[in-house]
Amino acid sequence: MSDRMVQHGGPDGGAAIHWDFSTNANPLPLPDALVQALNAADRRRYPDPGYAALREQLAGRWGCRAGDVHVTAGSAEAIRRLTLAARLQGVHQVWVPEPGYGDYRAAAEALGMTVRGWRTEAELRAALERHGSLTEPVLCWLCDPNNPTGDSLSTDTVQALVAALDAGARLTVALDRAYSPLRLRGEDPVVSRCAVRFWQLWSPNKALGVTGVRAGAMQAPSLPAGLVTASWHAEVARSVGLLAPSWVLSAEGVALLQAWHTEPVQNWLADARLTLAEWAAMQRAMLTARGWHCAPSDTPFFMATPPWLHHRGPEPTGLDRSLQLDVRLRARGIRLREATSFGLPGVFRLSAQAPVAQRVLLDALGHWRPGPQEGLPHHDQERST
Numbered sequence: 001m002s003d004r005m006v007q008h009g010g011p012d013g014g015a016a017i018h019w020d021f022s023t024n025a026n027p028l029p030l031p032d033a034l035v036q037a038l039n040a041a042d043r044r045r046y047p048d049p050g051y052a053a054l055r056e057q058l059a060g061r062w063g064c065r066a067g068d069v070h071v072t073a074g075s076a077e078a079i080r081r082l083t084l085a086a087r088l089q090g091v092h093q094v095w096v097p098e099p100g101y102g103d104y105r106a107a108a109e110a111l112g113m114t115v116r117g118w119r120t121e122a123e124l125r126a127a128l129e130r131h132g133s134l135t136e137p138v139l140c141w142l143c144d145p146n147n148p149t150g151d152s153l154s155t156d157t158v159q160a161l162v163a164a165l166d167a168g169a170r171l172t173v174a175l176d177r178a179y180s181p182l183r184l185r186g187e188d189p190v191v192s193r194c195a196v197r198f199w200q201l202w203s204p205n206k207a208l209g210v211t212g213v214r215a216g217a218m219q220a221p222s223l224p225a226g227l228v229t230a231s232w233h234a235e236v237a238r239s240v241g242l243l244a245p246s247w248v249l250s251a252e253g254v255a256l257l258q259a260w261h262t263e264p265v266q267n268w269l270a271d272a273r274l275t276l277a278e279w280a281a282m283q284r285a286m287l288t289a290r291g292w293h294c295a296p297s298d299t300p301f302f303m304a305t306p307p308w309l310h311h312r313g314p315e316p317t318g319l320d321r322s323l324q325l326d327v328r329l330r331a332r333g334i335r336l337r338e339a340t341s342f343g344l345p346g347v348f349r350l351s352a353q354a355p356v357a358q359r360v361l362l363d364a365l366g367h368w369r370p371g372p373q374e375g376l377p378h379h380d381q382e383r384s385t
């Protein structure tokens with residue numbers, strides 16, 4: 001494994017993880033309807049290579065043409081494929097949110113593209129204004145709600161992007177909706193009339209708590225008729241289709257995507273959001289009481305800054321202390337997501353877990369004392385998930 005790989009939460013090749021605060025997957029037990037659907041997946045045959053029934057089903061749900069639905073082996077695969085398709089249509093510049101999911105940058109850099117991070121929406125809008133006077137095409141990534149912060153976009157930014165597209169900018173806007181189904185508060189800022197202008201990447205495995213099933217779908221954008229850039233956008237979409245491996249989606253993946261919008265699964269998800277909101281509030285209160293700062297978030301995961309981070313006094317420094325905590329807890333089977341690779345050293349992204357897991361974490365934090373500097377892991381500063 002290369003040390004240039006994107007860092008991810010969840011299994012890390014080490015000892016068993018008993019309490020996992022490091023992934024954003026829904027920790028609730030799966031609904032029966034989903035378990036049955038996955039068990040019934042027919043593994044003896046290839047899926048339909050055109051995925052016709054599934055694409056029709058998703059198109060019906062999304063109000064688009066089946067031809068605009070591209071099934072994927074999950075959004076990690078979708079990100080690579082869309083980046084490559086954009087590159088093949090002349091895109092060299094990629095804009096990514098910072099902090100943000102590391103695969104956007106990794107996919108672009110692997111293809112030798114130039115990556116610019118935008119830290120605030122004002123920065124993104126300023127880049128968009130400058131872009132208005134340029135002819136160079138751009139791939140722009142959005143994630144709503146964003147990983148790792150749980151922040152939502154503002155409608156102003158969404159509208160600015162739509163206006164640029166409608167004015168004929170050679171801009172591919174890709175909206176990663178990995179966490180839309182786990183939105184716990186507020187409205188979706190990307191209302192459907194705007195969303196149709198963007199590539200929308202869906203991967204329900206996180207919301208449905210089955211990240212081991214590698215499955216997702218992208219909806220291609222629909223742009224106003226007669227746009228000067230219509231054929232360029234159509235070529236990007238054509239490339240996305242041509243670049244798909246045969247049978248990109250497994251039988252389990254098909255089963256997952258077919259079960260996703262069924263009533264029992266959606267009802268379960270609605271209840272799950274209520275439970276997760278409660279657990280997130282408890283977890284935040286528990287950490288706040290111990291002096292941590294928990295940033296606001298629209299999702300069950302949030303950024304938590306430990307109390308020692310701003311005390312850069314005698315050794316160990318705040319960052320060392322966070323890294324020590326990360327390693328010590330990991331040795332006890334508790335996995336946190338230290339955020340150095342998101343550009344936030346010493347801060348943790350934590351997902352809301354069940355009260356029993358929170359008690360284990362509380363106990364571990366209570367018993368932990370920072371030691372002299374140990375052999376701390378080397379963290380890749382550049383990328384992350």
Ligand SMILES: Cc1ncc(COP(=O)(O)O)c(C=O)c1O
Pocket residue numbers: 024073074075076077101143147176178202203205211214215216385
């Ligand atoms: C924002 C975001 N997008 C995409 C992915 C990858 O999703 P998938 O499991 O569908 O490949 C992740 C996984 O953590 C993610 O956080």
